Amino acid sequence: MKKALLILLFIGGITAGSIAQEMGDIRLHATGFYGLRFNEFGVGGGAEYFFGDRFALMPSYTRLFPQVGNASNFSVDLRYYLTEGPSQVFVLAGYSQSFQNIAPGDPGTRRNFVGANIGVGAYVRLTDWVGLITEFRFQSQQPQEPGFKFGLAFPIQ
Numbered sequence: 001m002k003k004a005l006l007i008l009l010f011i012g013g014i015t016a017g018s019i020a021q022e023m024g025d026i027r028l029h030a031t032g033f034y035g036l037r038f039n040e041f042g043v044g045g046g047a048e049y050f051f052g053d054r055f056a057l058m059p060s061y062t063r064l065f066p067q068v069g070n071a072s073n074f075s076v077d078l079r080y081y082l083t084e085g086p087s088q089v090f091v092l093a094g095y096s097q098s099f100q101n102i103a104p105g106d107p108g109t110r111r112n113f114v115g116a117n118i119g120v121g122a123y124v125r126l127t128d129w130v131g132l133i134t135e136f137r138f139q140s141q142q143p144q145e146p147g148f149k150f151g152l153a154f155p156i157q
Helices: 002-021
Strands: 026-035 041-052 055-065 070-081 087-101 110-125 131-139 147-156
Touching (some): 041 070, 070 110
Antiparallel strands (some): 026 147, 041 055, 055 070, 087 110
16 A cells, blocks of 8 residues: 555656646546456556657556455556547557565565566547547566556646
8 A cells, every 4th residue: 555655646746747847748547457368457547748749758557456365567658659639549668567465464475576568559539628548568577468458538738
């Protein structure tokens, strides 16, 4: 729980600092996750900051709901948007860290894995204040699970 709070504070700090800079656009994300290897669901969120033409930095946190124990993931992705307009396609690469606890309450059961993300996705603007975000990603660290992220993105201007 402490790690989750620290991660959310980190994301909030990035978002607050980005608003003060007025350099680029910001999108707040609320997403769901479905892992294809272990059929696990998760929910998460993040903040996307556009720091240059077609380039964005996206830290995100996802809480997974495995059948046994608990798990979560923290990622920081660099996104490059291939298209512009109401429908935007992007590729991503970044850092990822997974946290797993296969037996909560027992000592020595917490594990951390560090690795990389790669993937593709799309943002489709629905209105001026909300858009649909979809993403397919693969993570190199344990459990090496490809998965889909889907949800809503809220532009802040």
